Amino acid sequence: MRLRTLLILSALLIGAVAAQASHIYVVNSSSRTLTLIDTQTGSLNNSFAQLGLTPNLMYLGDEHIWVACSGDNAVQMLDRSTGAHLRYIPVASSSNPYDVVQEGDYLYVSGLFTNKVYKISLQSYTVVANLDVGVSPQSLCVADDKLFVCNTGGHANNYANSSISVIDLQSFSVIQTIPVWTNPQFAVARNGYLHVSCTGNWSNVAGKIDIIDLASLQRVQRIDMGGNPGSMWISPQGISWVGDGMGELLYSYNADSWELLHGSGNPLVYQASMVSGTAEHLALLKQDYPAACVVRLYTSNLSLVATYTVGYSSSDILMVGEGQTAAEDELQALTPGLYPNPASSGSALHLSKQVRDSGTFRLFNLRGQMVESVHLEKGAESVQLPHLPAGVYLYRLQTAGKSLNGKLVIVK
Numbered sequence: 001m002r003l004r005t006l007l008i009l010s011a012l013l014i015g016a017v018a019a020q021a022s023h024i025y026v027v028n029s030s031s032r033t034l035t036l037i038d039t040q041t042g043s044l045n046n047s048f049a050q051l052g053l054t055p056n057l058m059y060l061g062d063e064h065i066w067v068a069c070s071g072d073n074a075v076q077m078l079d080r081s082t083g084a085h086l087r088y089i090p091v092a093s094s095s096n097p098y099d100v101v102q103e104g105d106y107l108y109v110s111g112l113f114t115n116k117v118y119k120i121s122l123q124s125y126t127v128v129a130n131l132d133v134g135v136s137p138q139s140l141c142v143a144d145d146k147l148f149v150c151n152t153g154g155h156a157n158n159y160a161n162s163s164i165s166v167i168d169l170q171s172f173s174v175i176q177t178i179p180v181w182t183n184p185q186f187a188v189a190r191n192g193y194l195h196v197s198c199t200g201n202w203s204n205v206a207g208k209i210d211i212i213d214l215a216s217l218q219r220v221q222r223i224d225m226g227g228n229p230g231s232m233w234i235s236p237q238g239i240s241w242v243g244d245g246m247g248e249l250l251y252s253y254n255a256d257s258w259e260l261l262h263g264s265g266n267p268l269v270y271q272a273s274m275v276s277g278t279a280e281h282l283a284l285l286k287q288d289y290p291a292a293c294v295v296r297l298y299t300s301n302l303s304l305v306a307t308y309t310v311g312y313s314s315s316d317i318l319m320v321g322e323g324q325t326a327a328e329d330e331l332q333a334l335t336p337g338l339y340p341n342p343a344s345s346g347s348a349l350h351l352s353k354q355v356r357d358s359g360t361f362r363l364f365n366l367r368g369q370m371v372e373s374v375h376l377e378k379g380a381e382s383v384q385l386p387h388l389p390a391g392v393y394l395y396r397l398q399t400a401g402k403s404l405n406g407k408l409v410i411v412k
Contacts, residue, residue, distance in 0.1 A: 022278050024297070024319045027055050027067060028311025030290050034058075034065070034083060035310045039281065039297060039319075044308050049083035052076045057099040057139065057316045059107075060326040068097040068109060075100050075109055075120065089125050091118050101140045101147070103169060108147055110137040117149055117165070119172055129172050133165040143189035144214050145169050150184040150196065159183040159201050164194070166217055176217050181208040185245075189214065190234050190255055197229045199245050209242070211258060225251055226264025231274035231317075235282075235300065247273035247287050270302070276319040281305065285317040338383070338397065342409035346387040349408075351380065363408070364394040385410070 021040035028035060028046070032055065036048035053071025064086070065078040073095050074088040091097045095111035095118070102108075107120040111130075117137065119129040134151025141148045147167040153159035159182045166176040181198035182205045188195045192214050200207040207229040211221035228245035234255045235241065242251040249267040253260045262268050271294070273287035282302065286294045293314035297305040318326060338349050361383045363372040371393070372386045390411050397404045 022281060022319055022321050024276070024283050024295060024308075024317065025058065025060065025065070026285065026293075026295060026310045026314050027051065027058050027316040028293070028313065029055055029315040030313035031311030033311050034067070034078070035295075035308075035314075036083070037295065037308055037310075039306070042306060044310075046311055049078050050085060052088065055315065056097070058318065059100050059102055060318055060320060061102050066100045066102060066107060068100045070096045070098065070112070073097065075107060077125075087125065089120055091120075091127060092116070092130070098138050099140045101142055103142050103147070108140055108142075110140055110149060112136055112138065115151075117147070117167065131165075131167060131172065131174055133167075133174065134163045134177065135161065137165070138184075139186045141187040141189055141194065142169070143194065146175075146214075148187050148189075148194055150187055152183045152185060159205075162198065164196060164212065178212060178217060178219060180210045180212075180219065181222065183207075184210070186231050188232055188234055188240075193220075195232065195234065195240060195255065197232045197242060199228050199230055202228060202245070206264065207245075209240075209253065221258050223253055223258060223260050224263065225253070225260065227251065227267065231276075231285075233275040233277050233282075235277060236279045237300065241272075241275045241277070241282060243272035243275045243284070245273065247271055250275070250284065268302070270298075271296070274314075274317045276317045278319055278321055281319065283317060283319040285310075285314055287314055289313050338395070338406070338408070341407075342411045343385060345385065345390065345410050347385055349383045349385050351382060360396075360398050362396045362398075363388075364396070366392060366394065 024037040026035035032051045033047050034049035036045045052069035056068045056070050059066045065080050067076040069076050074090050077086040091109055096113040098110045098112040100109045105122045109118045115135055116130045117133050118127050121128045133149045136152045136154035137149045138152055139150045149165040151163045153162045162180050162182050162184050164178040165174050168175045180196055183199040184196045185199050186197040194212040196210040198208050206226045209223040209225055210219050213220045229242045230245040232242040238256045240253050240255040250270040250272040252262045271286040272284040274285040276283045282298045284296050290313050293310050295308045343349050358378050359376045361374045364370050393408045395408050
C-alpha cells in the first residue's frame with residue numbers, strides 16, 4: 001500500500017470521527033419527559049421518552065437508559081434506541097432515589113431520604129442489598145472497582161459532616177469515609193484521582209473542588225473556586241468545566257495540574273447550571289424552575305453552535321457520541337490519546353499525557369491477530385513501535401482497568 005493511499009485512508013478515518021454524530025439527552029423533571037437532540041442533524045425531540053414522577057439523574061447503558069425517579073421511589077428502565085418505557089424497578093419506600101449508575105450486572109442507586117445506597121440485580125430487577133452511607137447522598141461515581149457516594153449532609157443540617165463514602169463493589173461494603181468540603185454534589189474520576197464538586201451552603205460558605213487520590217483514598221488538593229460549583233465535566237483535553245448552581249456562570253480548571261483557570265473571581269459569563277460534552281463540543285444546560293430550560297451547544301473553544309429550548313425544570317444533561325455509553329464517554333478523560341497518526345514504522349508513538357498507572361499497549365492487525373504487546377510503566381510518555389509493514393492496525397491502550405481502542409496507520 002503506497003504512502004499516498006495510506007494518508008488518504010487516515011484522513012478519511014479522522015474525518016469520520018470528526019463528523020460522528022453526538023446525542024444530547026436531557027431529563028425534564030416537571031415535564032416528565034426525556035429530550036433527545038441529534039447534533040449532526042439539529043433535530044430536537046422533547047418527548048423522546050415519557051418519564052416517571054420527579055425524575056432526577058440518569059445513566060446511559062449499552063441498550064438502556066436508567067432514570068432515578070424520586071417521586072416513584074423507583075428506577076425507570078427505557079429502551080435507548082426508541083425511548084420506550086420497559087419497566088419500573090422499585091427501590092424502597094420513601095427512599096427518594098437521586099442518582100443511578102450501572103456496573104456490570106448491577107445498578108447502584110442513592111437514597112436521598114434514607115441515607116442508603118441500594119444494589120439492584122439486573123437479573124431479577126430487585127434490590128438485593130443496601131448500605132448505610134452518610135446523610136443525604138446524591139451523586140455516584142464508579143472507579144477502580146469502587147463506588148464513590150457524595151454525602152451532602154443535608155440542607156436541614158446546613159450540610160454538616162459532608163463526606164464521600166467509598167464502597168468496595170466486590171464485597172459491597174463501606175471501606176472508608178472521606179471528609180470533604182461543604183455539600184459535595186458531583187464527582188468525576190480521572191487519571192487516578194476523584195474530582196469532587198462541593199457547592200457550599202448557597203449562602204455564606206463558598207464552594208470548592210476537592211481532589212482525592214484513588215490509591216490512598218486521601219484528599220490531596222483543594223481548589224478555592226468560590227461561587228456555587230455544581231455539575232462538572234472533564235474534557236479529553238484535560239479541562240474541567242464546572243457549572244454554577246445559580247445557572248449564570250461557568251468555571252474551569254486544569255484537571256491535571258489542578259490550576260484554577262476561571263473561578264468566582266474571573267468567571268466565564270455563560271449560563272451553565274449543568275455541563276456535559278465530547279472532544280469537539282460543550283453542552284451547557286441553563287436550568288429554570290418551573291419554566292422551560294435552555295441547552296446551548298458550543299465548540300471546544302466556546303463558539304456558539306446552536307441553542308435548543310427543552311422541557312420544564314430540567315435536572316440532568318448527558319452528551320455522548322452516537323452509540324457510546326456514559327462510561328465510554330467518561331473514559332475519554334481517563335485514558336491518554338496517541339499521536340502522531342499516521343506514524344512511521346519503528347518510531348515512538350507519544351501519549352497525550354503521562355500514564356498515571358502501569359498498563360499495556362497492544363497492537364493488532366485487521367484480522368484481529370496481536371502483533372505487539374508493550375508493558376507501560378507508571379509515568380510513561382511514549383510507546384516504541386515495532387518495525388511492521390505499512391498498513392492499518394488496531395490498538396488497545398489499557399491502564400487501571402480502563403481501555404482506549406482505536407485505529408493506527410503505520411507508514412514506512
